[in-house]
Amino acid sequence: MAKRQKPESQASRHLITKMNPRSPISEQYRTIRTNLQFASVDGELKTMLVTSAGPAEGKSSTVANLALVFAQQEKKVLLVDADLRKPTVHYTFRIDNRIGLSSVLVGDMVLAEATTKSEESTLDILPSGPIPPNPSELLGSKAMQKLIHEASEYYDIVIFDTPPVLAVTDAQILANEVDGTLLVVRSKKTDKELAIKAKELLEPAKSKLLGAVLNDKEHSKGDYYYYSH
Ligand SMILES: Nc1ncnc2c1ncn2[C@@H]1O[C@H](COP(=O)(O)OP(=O)(O)O)[C@@H](O)[C@H]1O
Numbered sequence: 001m002a003k004r005q006k007p008e009s010q011a012s013r014h015l016i017t018k019m020n021p022r023s024p025i026s027e028q029y030r031t032i033r034t035n036l037q038f039a040s041v042d043g044e045l046k047t048m049l050v051t052s053a054g055p056a057e058g059k060s061s062t063v064a065n066l067a068l069v070f071a072q073q074e075k076k077v078l079l080v081d082a083d084l085r086k087p088t089v090h091y092t093f094r095i096d097n098r099i100g101l102s103s104v105l106v107g108d109m110v111l112a113e114a115t116t117k118s119e120e121s122t123l124d125i126l127p128s129g130p131i132p133p134n135p136s137e138l139l140g141s142k143a144m145q146k147l148i149h150e151a152s153e154y155y156d157i158v159i160f161d162t163p164p165v166l167a168v169t170d171a172q173i174l175a176n177e178v179d180g181t182l183l184v185v186r187s188k189k190t191d192k193e194l195a196i197k198a199k200e201l202l203e204p205a206k207s208k209l210l211g212a213v214l215n216d217k218e219h220s221k222g223d224y225y226y227y228s229h
C-alpha cells in the first residue's frame with residue numbers, strides 16, 4: 001500500500017507563526033483565529049477543514065499556521081493531514097510519515113498511537129500515513145466518522161488539510177463530516193471563476209462555509225504579503 005514519497009524541495013517550509021510570531025502575517029493568522037472563535041460561540045466549531053479550488057494556493061500553510069496560533073492559546077489542537085494525495089504536513093513539522101491517518105482508517109492503529117506530539121506542547125499532528133489507492137473512499141468511511149468523533153472528544157479543535165476541491169471529491173466528502181470549512185484563495189493566482197466554483201461545490205455540504213482566507217495579498221507598502229479573512 002505504501003507508495004514511496006519523494007522528499008521534494010520541502011526543506012525550506014517554515015512556519016511564520018513559529019519563527020516570527022510578532023510579524024504582521026502572524027498577526028493576520030491570529031485575526032483569522034479570532035474570527036473563527038466568533039463563528040463558534042455556540043461551541044459547534046470543533047472540527048474544520050481548509051481547502052481551495054486548485055493546488056499550491058496555500059491550504060497547507062494556512063492549516064499549519066492556524067494550528068499553531070490555536071496551540072499558542074493553549075488550546076488542545078490536532079492537525080490532520082487529510083490530503084492523502086499530496087501530503088505535506090510531515091515535511092512542515094519534520095515528522096515520520098510511515099504511520100498516520102491512513103493507518104488509522106484501515107484499522108492498523110488507533111488514533112492515539114498514530115498521532116505525534118509537536119514541539120508545541122498542546123499541538124498534536126496526525127500525518128497522512130502511507131498514500132492509499134482509494135483516498136475518497138477512506139475519507140468517506142465509517143472509520144473516518146469514528147476518528148472525527150474521537151478526536152473532537154479529546155481535542156479542543158481539530159483542523160484538516162485537504163486536496164483541492166476542483167481536482168478531487170475528498171474535500172467535499174469531508175465537508176459533510178466536519179463543523180466548518182475554510183476556503184483559501186491565493187491573490188493573483190486563483191482564478192475568480194474557479195474560486196466561485198469551489199464555493200458552489202462546498203455549499204451543499206453539511207458543514208458551515210466559514211469564509212475565505214485571502215493568501216499572498218500584497219501589502220499596500222509593497223514590502224509584504226498578508227493574510228486576511
Ligand atoms: N503567502 C505566501 N507567500 C509565499 N509563499 C507562499 C505563500 N503561501 C504559500 N506559499 C508557498 O507556496 C507553496 C504552496 O503552498 P501550500 O501551502 O503547500 O499550498 P497547498 O497546500 O494549497 O498546495 C509552498 O511552497 C508555500 O510555502
Ligand SMILES: [Mg+2]
Pocket residue numbers: 059060061083086088161162
Ligand atoms: Mg497542501
